[in-house]
Amino acid sequence: MKRLILGILTVGLLLAGSGKMAFAARSTDNFTITKFNAEYSLSRDSDNRSKLEATWRITANFPPNQNRGIAPVFVKKYDNHSTNFSLQSVTDEKGTPLEHTWNDDELRIGKKNTYVQGEKTYIIKFTQRDVTKNYDNTGRDEFYWDVIGNEWRVPMQNVQMSVTNRRGASTAAKV
Missing domain, CATH: 1.20.5 (Single alpha-helices involved in coiled-coils or other helix-helix interfaces)
Incomplete structure (x- = not known):
């Protein structure tokens, strides 16, 4: 039995x-992000609050007749407060503006009735503030960030990131 x-x-x-x-x-x-390059510049605004300027360059490879674009989800709250997320631009690699809409924190990039196929590059520029946290045990503001966002459901082959601070120091990593 x-x-x-x-x-x-x-x-x-x-x-x-x-x-x-x-x-x-x-x-x-069912598509692949073949390259994700995230550039971050961390500084302070005129109120001495942390400010993050970001550029994501995302190249994806799409199968035919299946996808209309990408839909990254952005962190608009950090440590239980708003980051004052501000989208600056959404373009392709030639600087041509791309159609996009919002669904809560998800940015849907693409035309509603048009499929994309093959390789497509998206460049997303945005700013946020209050992205650091002051820790009692160090007495310093510290920056911890999920470089690629937090809700991708597709594989990524090549992820690179760089962070530059207001003093010109930079850090880069390749995953």
């Missing part, structure tokens, strides 16, 4: 798994 139940569970799991794989093949998350 145990073998019969185990066999039924195994077949059920295999069928459920194959259904998920078939669904994933048609999923709108």
